[in-house]
Amino acid sequence: MLKLDSKIVESCREAARVIAEDVQKTIDAHTTDTIERTILRLLGVDGADAFDVPLVNVVIDHIKEKGDLSKGVVHYLANAVAETGATPKALALAIAEGDVDLTRYDAPEKVDASLLDDAMAPMLQTIKKQRLKRLSALKDKTASAPEKYVIVATGNIHEDIEQAISAVALGADIIAVIRTTGQSLLDYVPEGLTREGFGGTYATQDNIRLMRQALDDAGKEAGRYVKLVNYASGLCMPEIAAIGALERLDMMLNDSLYGIIFRDINMKRTFIDQYFSRVISAYADITINTGEDNYLTTADAFDEAHTVTASQFINEQFAAKAHMDRRLMGLGHAYEIDPEKENSFLYEYAQALLARTVFPDAPLKYMPPTKYMSGDIFKGVAQNTLFNIATVATGQKIHLLGMLTEAIHTPFMSDRAIALENADYVERAFRGFQDAFILNPDGLIVERAKEVLAEAESLLHTIKAEGMFAAIAKGRFANVSRTLAQGKGLSGVTPKHAVYQNPVMDAMLTTLKEENDG
């Protein structure tokens, strides 16, 4: 581990805290379409109408059309459930049929949200069960070596499973099902099993369930628990988080900044969504993965290294605000320095070790080279080998394996096999690295780490002064600028009315607070 000036680290953390706190004001004052849909999901509403529109969308659209979403779906639903005695799902079906008008149940004052407890309790119970299942499956596991994380992205859930089974047989610890291009811009979560995706597979509750089952089976055969990952970032962040919690995902890509920068999603919308989604994941004990690594695909990995560090500090504070335990914060970073650069390995090492030192409890998510991967698969193997060495030598936790065909196609089964074998080999060969070597306190690596930390500190103070929204507008992350009024999904943001309530989030927060105090 690095010896760093703890005052600088504290100063970073404090600045990030203020930055997050400032954004939290906006978060607390608003709700969004997907948050309301998430509440419905966690009250037991699932399925779709005759036109494949998810029932949760039907209900929220219905309120937007006939009522006032700023009051929240609970405001309408609580009394409807109480008066009709129907479940939220039954009501949703009735709304879809045009048989019920929910806005009839409007009321001038806050409604009694506990009327929904009967609907909510079994859902939270399911999440707790899933959480327990994971915990008990993992309880004997001593997390020593990095966990090998590979993606499947065939577009067809059945092929994804085929590929995942092979990966598990060859030693993968974590399987991520990449989403089809464009799903993050959909303002609904598609339904059913799907066989047609591009660069990934639709994240649907059925697909996730099927893959979960396949991994449980394959894991049983392999004698270990295999983790499943999907993506929440996008216009349905909290909904996918809820589905993940119900279906026992173990990790969730969850980062507003990714959506803002790379998907042009409105920042207000997604910061608000992110908060609830992280509360859900914290409650479900699901590790989140943040997306700082992506910055380095558009910005230079050496010059802009400190933006990754700064963003990690901010993401840590956002997660803390959602009462997430540090051991669930899979902050992202990456091995993306130009291989032409002198001492590239040493600079990568510095960056990786800096992250490990500053966030000792976080299971950092370490991304392989992508940007400088080319059609030269033989060079690609060498690049991935160096990355694997940095991973093992600096003691990273979540080890995303690089694919030799990164520049060509989403991974073939054999690409993954080659990657897994390489990772195994490097892991064995370098196991005792940290015992064998000491960092030269005046050497290149220590110097570089200090430099990056200092730059991160300075950036954080700048952002603290100008505010997060302005910082994004100035293109401080990934060299991409986005403004507050721009971007997809803004129309789905609503200021909360005085009667607004979110009993699901409240219940989760109560539990989380108790746990944290306990």
Place this chain on the structure above:
Amino acid sequence: MLKLDSKIVESCREAARVIAEDVQKTIDAHTTDTIERTILRLLGVDGADAFDVPLVNVVIDHIKEKGDLSKGVVHYLANAVAETGATPKALALAIAEGDVDLTRYDAPEKVDASLLDDAMAPMLQTIKKQRLKRLSALKDKTASAPEKYVIVATGNIHEDIEQAISAVALGADIIAVIRTTGQSLLDYVPEGLTREGFGGTYATQDNIRLMRQALDDAGKEAGRYVKLVNYASGLCMPEIAAIGALERLDMMLNDSLYGIIFRDINMKRTFIDQYFSRVISAYADITINTGEDNYLTTADAFDEAHTVTASQFINEQFAAKAHMDRRLMGLGHAYEIDPEKENSFLYEYAQALLARTVFPDAPLKYMPPTKYMSGDIFKGVAQNTLFNIATVATGQKIHLLGMLTEAIHTPFMSDRAIALENADYVERAFRGFQDAFILNPDGLIVERAKEVLAEAESLLHTIKAEGMFAAIAKGRFANVSRTLAQGKGLSGVTPKHAVYQNPVMDAMLTTLKEENDG
């Protein structure tokens, strides 16, 4: 660098000195067919007779048939040259025609060897010129990074050149022309340009000259001097050394132990040959490469690591006896530990650093993985990458590049290109490694290095006690046992007669001693 107990190192060196001294007694008392042929070559005899038999063989066979080779070729030749006024080459041609009987010039006493000075002087002059040419070509070169060494082995000298030109264009510093299988067992050096070899190309004077010219041309274009390597070990050790000296080879594989163990060449024969061959290379300023690396292809690289170290100490002393400067001692070692082994990289690192520390002035020749290379070329790239890292990080000098197709075929042009690119990449990425890291004095690497050194010391003392010949018979190197009376080429060994003289070696030694004193 490692901190080692200098007493142990000195104890190793001293034991090795005694071992070499003991063998030197046998060396000094004998000559061999190839030594006598070498003398002829260095008196200007080259070419072949009508049946393609090299003239030097014709002459020596003639003496063996009609006279007594134990008196040495010089004994017959000196007076023949003086009496006939013909050059040694003219005499050789006449002998081939059956026109001259050299044994006619026998004499009871030592002849006046200086009668051959006129024949010898231009040859030594040529060697000096070649030496100067190399020195001046290299004088501006600051040897910092490891020199990238690749082999060509097409069997056809013209294709070899084609392949070498590509390698030079892609950054190779050193080109080795591998010999065809079986040449080392030939008791003559074939003549002419050759297009048919197996696993390598015949080492002939013409082939070497052609390749030298091609590399000089390619080097000019590339703006640097490119080194050429060939193989002396075998039944013609000193002859090939002489050819190398005349044709400006820059490096020469030169190791009796290799021949004994892997070619079943008689140990007496080849130790005797080795001595003269090393004197020639020392005189010509040619770096030798020793073959300890090969041990690890039949013996386990981890368990038998110390045999490599012990052999390096012995080879150092053999070279010193030949008045060879330390900077010409390319002692061999290799990266051959089973990749399945835990911490394989760290053990390799220890071994490589041990060699660097113990032989700080020697331009160690570092061999890539070969034994555990398989038909899996993608894994092969990873193995070579780790080897390249060890090379750069421990500051090796002669960097033999590993080929991803090592287990499949002698290198294709593209295999070499992939290897060169990998080496470049690793060299850039790890340049500052030694500045960034310090060895943990109580860590795995230091511990391992000490262990190997201690085992080497113990082995050297055992060998000192039993003698080198017995040690080889006991299979102490490479797990292969060879005995004194066995092996190829023994019939070519002759005890020196009282009138025996080798004025060529004497002249070289005189110069070398002067240089060493100067």
Place this chain on the structure above:
Amino acid sequence: MDRSPSVNIRPYGDTKNDGKIQISFTLPLKNDALGEEAAKALAAKMGVPDAHVTHRKSLDEQYTFYILYGTLTHVVDPSTLHVPLATEAAMTKEEVEAFIAGHFQEEIVFIGASTGTDAHTVGIDAIMNMKGYAGHYGLERYSGVRAINLGSQVDNERLLEEALKHEADVILISQTVTQKNIHIQNLTAFIELLEAEGRRDDFLVVVGGARINHALAKELGYDAGFGPKQYAADVASFCVVELHRRGRKTFT
């Protein structure tokens, strides 16, 4: 050694015309001798009758990965080949600028986007933005050029709208995600849109991306296609020459 290219070219390992070639693939067969024969049989059909399986690895019980080396019996005669390139000899930035100054009355308007759900902007930015890529400045920096970069995830409809609004001369489209040929669908849809709106002849329409080349672009109804290691100067060269040929905005 004769280094002049012969008519019938074969792959080269270490001896002229030796035909040496490396192949790898996965078969849905278990890792056994039969699978190895199947791999060799496929290689034989490919024209590699003597293939050696140098490696086979189980990916799971039903799949095996094979690496093969062998000798290809096919030959190719380069003189019979046609190289589909948008522009044979591209001009430099300065030459393009001079060409514009010398031939056009007004500045040339390029509008570009990464379309559909494609969120990859690095490629289109490389062509259009000031900074460019790998040392090649982007169109924004060209005098005589106006470059409007709409970014990524732009609908075909919106792209056409903006092109009309800005009276663009050239429409630049970038497509990076190609899995299951999604780019073909999306690119085809844009040409259909242009035709449906009767606007196909109002623009030069050019596409680029990692898996795009000129031949594919032409096939899809585009005026040109560009791929890796092609930069702003290449596109600009093609466009200015072609616009000039079409007499657009040229001096009378």
Place this chain on the structure above:
Amino acid sequence: MDRSPSVNIRPYGDTKNDGKIQISFTLPLKNDALGEEAAKALAAKMGVPDAHVTHRKSLDEQYTFYILYGTLTHVVDPSTLHVPLATEAAMTKEEVEAFIAGHFQEEIVFIGASTGTDAHTVGIDAIMNMKGYAGHYGLERYSGVRAINLGSQVDNERLLEEALKHEADVILISQTVTQKNIHIQNLTAFIELLEAEGRRDDFLVVVGGARINHALAKELGYDAGFGPKQYAADVASFCVVELHRRGRKTFT
């Protein structure tokens, strides 16, 4: 997902029967667009009509290395294939020993060498020596077997001499160096020698090595051939069964 092997097998990337395949080779052409077309044309002849050149690298001015990915149109039906194996179901060491004890009157004599100029002994040692290889004991350790290993660089003539002297039942030859097919020459010469001496039927003659397989061995006139990942038990199984079949040294 149906995991039962289908009749017509194609390579697999990430979708059943997608035919995905990777190829690499060098062409004696300079690194330009024409060379790329030549590479694609060769791929097309191989049955990969849509190949993408994902990488091309100049090896010098006249040679370029290509990496291609594409879709193979060929299929293979494994049920039509024949697997040339010396022994289908090899016995274990213990089973071989029991077989010998149960079927032969005398011990079986194996004599082996790495022949010609080949100096590689690790392969023949792996089969013959006590220690064996990769956890498989060598023949020397088998009860009922006498194993004589002559080492490397053994002339064909000497091998035969020694085989006669020791009244060997089986001759084992190892060949590792295969460049320019030197092993074929050398292996052929040994069979010719045996025949010339009228001794072909006196021995089982078995060959092994990294590039050897049973089909090749049979072609060259050997009784069997063994390659990588085959060990003493495999050879021994074949030999004892075959010797028994031939009635050699068997109980009457």
